[in-house]
Every structure is written in structure tokens, then in C-alpha cells.
Amino acid sequence: MEFTGAHILSIKQFERADIERIFQVADSMEPYALRRRVTRVLEGAILGNMFFEPSTRTRVSFGSAFNLLGGEVRETTGFQSSAIAKGESLYDTARVLSGYSDVICMRHPESGSVAEFAEASRVPVINGGDGANEHPSQALLDLYTIRKELADRGRSIDGLRIAMIGDLKHGRTVHSLCKLLCLYQNVHVTLVSPVELAMPEAVLESMREAGIDVVISQDLANGIGAVDIAYATRIQEERFASKEEANQYRGQFRLNQAIYTQYCEPNTVIMHPLPRDSREDANELDNDLNLNPNLAIFRQADNGVLVRMALFALILNVADQVDKYSREVTWYNGR
């Protein structure tokens, strides 16, 4: 695809080469994200960070990514402050807001809203999550993390063996990740969930069509026994009819250091889209894994900044100029 000026709305718009391009640019962002160097390539540019639904980490991750490229961020958080409440159409909102910035990142509770918004926008729009539909930068950072962790182990995404664990019915991130994996060869996916929270049939179908080897299981020990990646997810309480209904699935597939040691291959990478629910009754990934060097969940969050920097750099067509506008960091950097 042509990135310059493009909207980033769905992972469906990417071919394998596009993803490789994003990841290559993300790699080149590391010195800036780690504060070894500073770049001012987007100095004077403005991101409209429009969050019509709260999400601290995604919002701040996008904002920081833009700041790290030298740009400014104008922001809105929450619905009440919006003219939408006065009957304004998404078309109008888009026409107006796109006059205030060079690129927009938008989160909105309704499926399809960001695409509708993008159609009327005069500047490129990145989907920061539209309800149960898509959250493409999350899917990209997950895949980027898999690629990076495997590379450290001398492997690549082709040939990947991954287990996805937990609420596979409601987990938007695992749906998107499965779709992205369809672009790769020789992938093996094990799906571990309560029967009622199984991966939707449509996603299964896509994977099978793409030649992915899919195994469905309700047995954690077995499911995580021969994989490169164990990808755990949170019971998405907010998508259930009641808290009680959600509670009956809590804690069925807890991963902790003892289970990891007993069942996993050495160096199996542990991932999670975060936030991880660390309350006693949930505890999907035990805190005793925090010192396990294979726990990649925080590297995963860090990778989000790299991938978002890459998306901004590509759609604003400055990927090749980042270094040109760079210099040393002169303040303390403990990382």
C-alpha cells in the first residue's frame, strides 16, 4: 500500500510487505524511544488525539509517539465534551476537527465510526479503537513483539507456534492478531478458552483458509506445552451481561511461575495485551512471573510506542528524514 496520506483503519488493508515496512521503520525508532537520541522531524506538526472513549494508555502512547517525533498534541477525552451530543454528525465533526491538525488518532465506542469519520476528514486518520471492531495499532504491536522476541531466539514469524488463552470471544486483540497471522507461513495456533468464550467461527474460518494449523482446547497445561508464545487475555468483564456472569470464568486459566516451569518449553514468551487483572479473584498472569525474563508484557507496551511512531512517520512521509533532524540527548537517561 501507499502509506503517505493514508488512513490506518483496519488490519485488512495490510499486505505482508506493508507490515514488514512498518516493522522496519519501527526498528529505526528505537534510539529515539529509548532517549539515546532526539529527533525534531515533526516540529510544528499537530496530532489531534481524539478519544471519545477513555483509554489512558493508548491515548498517552499515541501522544508520546508523536512528541518523540517532535510534534505537538491537541487532545480530547470522553464523550460529554463533544458536539456529538448536540446532534452533530460524524461527517461534520470530521470536517471541523480535521482543520485543527495534521493527522488524527481517534477512538470511539461505535463500530465503524472511525472509518466514517475518516471519509470526511481532510487529514489522515488512525483508528485508535472503534468499539468491538478494530484497533489496528494494537494488533501491529502484538505482531511486532512476536517478531522481535522470536528474533532474539533465532526464529521468525513463519513457523510460529502460539497459544492464545482466556476470553477469546470478546478479545478484540486476539481476533486481529489471528487475522494478521494469516499473512504468514506454517503458523500453529492453539486456542485455550472456556467453551462459552471460544474464538468466533469467522476468525477460525479465516485462519483455516489461510492454512494455519488451529487446535482448540480447554486444557491450559496441554495448550501451552509446545509453543513459542503464550498469549494470555483478560476476561472482558465490561462485555458481559453482569459481573456475576463474568466472574464464573475468572481464574480458570491462570498462568504462574510454577505452571510455566512445569508445562512450558524453556524461554516460552509470555504476552498479554494489558491491562492485566491482578485482583485476587482474577489474577490471569501471576505477579510471580514479573521477574521471569520471558515475560514480554512490558516490552509489548514499549513496542506500542515504536509502532505508533512508525505509523506517524509513514503516513506523514518522514520515515527517511527522522535521523536527519536528530541530535544527542543532553539530559539524564536511566534506561
Added chain:
Amino acid sequence: MEFTGAHILSIKQFERADIERIFQVADSMEPYALRRRVTRVLEGAILGNMFFEPSTRTRVSFGSAFNLLGGEVRETTGFQSSAIAKGESLYDTARVLSGYSDVICMRHPESGSVAEFAEASRVPVINGGDGANEHPSQALLDLYTIRKELADRGRSIDGLRIAMIGDLKHGRTVHSLCKLLCLYQNVHVTLVSPVELAMPEAVLESMREAGIDVVISQDLANGIGAVDIAYATRIQEERFASKEEANQYRGQFRLNQAIYTQYCEPNTVIMHPLPRDSREDANELDNDLNLNPNLAIFRQADNGVLVRMALFALILNVADQVDKYSREVTWYNGR
């Protein structure tokens, strides 16, 4: 007036020459707002964007305008987070907050509050809307839009024929616009509204005193027949005793493409302060006008950025230095 260091509180403070000066500076901001060039003239300056009442578009418009001049923005949104709830006076709030920035933009639900705040502030204050009272930058951007649209048609504000349509009783923007028009010659204003939502007598008086030709009508077709500008407004539901009371006035004066074609002169400019209520039962300006090149409502919103840049540049006395601190834009610009 002397702009340097001045508060911008009310349109009453402007003479015609002041408005011409603002518009001339706003014109010069266009290359920056359109991202053809970047200026860093206010690099290091801070705007305190203090919104004690939510308003996404006005807040972001001011913030972006300041960013476009190279400055930083510190912001507050909503009332609850304010020390005012702990019994702090506006005097104290102003003395404290004015220590944090070089200029303040303030919105507040109470009439007169911004002027009271400005009196105690140690930095210039721009009124971003104080209840039903004033919102001077909105009035300026409306008049600026009229001037610009007419100029494209070889006309000027002197001699203007304008129809104002809808809730003329509660519409702060049309009140202010009428007052600004008093500074011009040979102006003809047609006011189309339900009898109960008529323009307040005081505004009518000002216009008549200034020699404006005022016609009052309840007939849309007739009212828009011989004008340069048709300025529609929203039924301001939030100012009525009940939603039901507001509803009885909804949709009485709908403008759509068919009506436009049948009754308006060719190239009549359509304006609206936004947000436009596009819900089925309101629909004051039909979406079928969206492709009509005379629909100026989004150019109007864009002009808000130019006018706000001009106000900042004038009161911080950098209007003549904007170009000096400018350079090329090196990122993608689709506009």
C-alpha cells in the same frame, strides 16, 4: 485600540479599524494554517487554555492556533477539577493561573466571569465564551468569513445583505454578529424566526441606530430570496425550560438544496456557527447541501483558527515577526 497586552473580552472594544487589523493579520496566517509553512515565533510561550465549561471545538481551535505559532498549551477542562469548588474567588484563581502562562484563554459558564478574571490576571486574557454573554472570537470569525466569501464574489461587508434564520433569541453568535455589523455601511439584515424566538429588542435597537436596514419575517422562502449570506442557527435546546418546549420550534426553518435552488440567488453563501443538528427531527441545514460549493460552514470553522492566531499574534505583539521565524514544511500535507 492598542492590541499589545490587551484583554479580548467583548466585541464592544473594537472599532472598525481594529477589526480590519485583525482580519489583515488573519489573512497572513493562512500559509501556516494550511501547513504550507511552519512558524516558531512563539516557541517557548505558554497558553493557559482554561475551559471551566466543556467545548471541544473552541478549546482545540484555540490550542491549535497557539501550536501553529510555535507555542505550548497547558489546559484544563470542566469545573469539578477546580479550586473554585473549594470557595476560591475568581480573583485568586486569576492571580494564581496567570503565573503559569503568557496568555490565557478562558471559558466559564457565568456571564461577566471572564472580565472579572481578566482584571486580576497578570497576563492578557481572551474570552472564550462566558455564558450567554460574549464569545468575541466567534463573532470575529463569522464576520471574517463573510468578508472572505464576499471578496471572492467581488463584494465587501459594506452593502451586505444577510438573512439570519432560526433561534435568534438564544443565539449568542447572531447577537454579536449584529453588533459587529453596526460598524459597517449600508447593511441589510433580514431576521427569520418563530415569533417567540425573535431577536432581542436591544439588538434590534442597536442595529437601527447604526442605520442598518432591518426586516423581520416568519417566512423562510421570502427571507432568503435576496441576500448574499443565509446564516442558519441551531435551536438552542439547552436554553429552554424543557426538551418538549424546544422541540416545538424544531425544523420550522429547514434549508436544503431544493429550497436553496428555488428561492436563493445563485451563489448565496450558507453559514452556520456549528454544531449543526443533523438529527432527523432538527436537520436545520440538510446534508444534501454538503456538496454545494456555497456551503461555507467548514470554511467558517477553519477561519476560526486564522482569527485566533491573529488575536494571539496581536496581543503578544509578534504579528510582524511570524514570517521571520518561519520555514518549509517537510512532512506530508494533503490539503
Added chain:
Amino acid sequence: MEFTGAHILSIKQFERADIERIFQVADSMEPYALRRRVTRVLEGAILGNMFFEPSTRTRVSFGSAFNLLGGEVRETTGFQSSAIAKGESLYDTARVLSGYSDVICMRHPESGSVAEFAEASRVPVINGGDGANEHPSQALLDLYTIRKELADRGRSIDGLRIAMIGDLKHGRTVHSLCKLLCLYQNVHVTLVSPVELAMPEAVLESMREAGIDVVISQDLANGIGAVDIAYATRIQEERFASKEEANQYRGQFRLNQAIYTQYCEPNTVIMHPLPRDSREDANELDNDLNLNPNLAIFRQADNGVLVRMALFALILNVADQVDKYSREVTWYNGR
């Protein structure tokens, strides 16, 4: 202490020499805070201004301080928008958020939360207030103000005579200030409060151990008669069981110009942590003091910016480079 890379969590971590160092750097920030010069020493750095409890003035003060050093600010305000609601631990929040910035300022309603957060953070953390526990930058700006006001009178903190007035039980700021004063010689403290709102015994003990001369009184006139500083505080309504309970203490120790003239030595400095409750029934510091040049409450707020700039400069190790990256201010500066 070594400032570079340090967390600023509690005033307990400072020795007298550390405080002198902070104040010396704060002094050097004055030309930048007064907009006589601009520095870009932190251009490209990001502050994560994480306010999990609202506080406009503290939040904006930290943000502006960082902007004044040339850095960018990413921000969150309020609790609802946080993953903490989904069961995320402070450990996880810290690991994630610390990937987005170079330094974090955090406010949180729970005592001890910021220290817990800091332990997991990969970047330095400044405590912006953790419940009833600590708010070190407030204590520092109070002491800095005392030092500065006394210096103008040819005096120093050693030998200080200060009266603290009002709700000494709940006032976090006076607790911290008392502890800081323990580092100085020959200090005399008079505590004026209703018996029920007396200074906690633990604080009294610390002061006595440090050799501070402590007098306890319920008589305002007597208490403010022979002091350099009269430090008034607000009845902390939100810490009482009911508004009614708080109300019975309101207005018992009101300071106004008449009382000041009758009882205080000439040039006694008046301080207050702000916000001051100016409602009729509270009115702890009367507005008729606003023109009294010894009313230092707004200079106190301004000093907050200097002290916070100093903390940022010290922990990011750029205190000695601020001037090197500085230049003239070219916009209007009325201060």
C-alpha cells in the same frame, strides 16, 4: 543526596544541604519563569503528568514548569480513565507509563501509592501528592517562600518566628513544613487552632526533638503578635465527617487588615497554601488584605513554578545547562 535520576517522594529524603541546592537552582530559574529569557534545555523530553485525582493548580504548575524548560507534557486527569479500574496493579501501571516519558509527576488519592509506583517505574517519579501523606513540592515552595521573603527583610530561616493558623490537624502542608523546619536553627513556631484541630502529636514531637521552640495557643491576636510569618490554612471541609462538623470551626481565626494592623509587627509576611476560601462564612484571609504588600500568597504560588523547575532540572541533570540553551524572549511580556 544525589539528585540525578532520583525519585522525589518525601521531604524526609532531604538534608539541609539538599534543600539549599534546590533553592539555589530555583533562584536561577527566575528569568525563565518571568519570561525575560527562554530556555530549550529539555526540548524533546516528555513529562508524564499523571493526576489520578484532580488538582488544576498543581497539575498546571508542574506542566508549565516543564514547558518552561522546553519539554513536552503528556497528561491524564482523574481516575475513571485509568486501567486501575480494570484491576491493574500500581506495579503494572508504573511499568507501562514509565515507557512513555522521561520523568513522571504523579498524584494519587492513596497514601503510599506514589512510592509503590516509583519502585516499579523506569524513570524518576515526583510525588505530586498521595492522599493525606506527602506533597513534597508544596512543602519546598513554602519554605522557599519563607526564605525569599525573609531575605528581602535581611533575615534567614535560622531564627525564624512563624505562626501557623487554622486547621492544623488536617493540613498536610503545615505538617510537612514543620518537618522541614526541623533542619534549621533557633526556630520559633506558634500553633493557633481550635483544640480539636490541633497539630498532631507526632509532628510536635519531631519539632521538640529538633530543638524548635513550640507554643500552642487558641488566641489569634496573641499568636500573630511577634512573628515573621503568619501562615493561615483552610478548614479542610472534605476531611470532616460532615459539612456541618466542618462549619463549626469556620471563621474562628479570620485574618483581615484591621486585625493585621492592630496585632502584627510591621511587615509580617502572610502566607497560605491556597486555595483560600473566600466565601462569606469562611473568609480565612479577608480580601481587604489583597493590596497589602506583605500578602505573599500569590508570590508563594509563583514560587511553586521555580521550585518545580528546579526539581526537574536536578533530577534530569540539566541544572548547569539551562543558560546554555537560552535566548531572548521576543513576544510581549507585561510582567
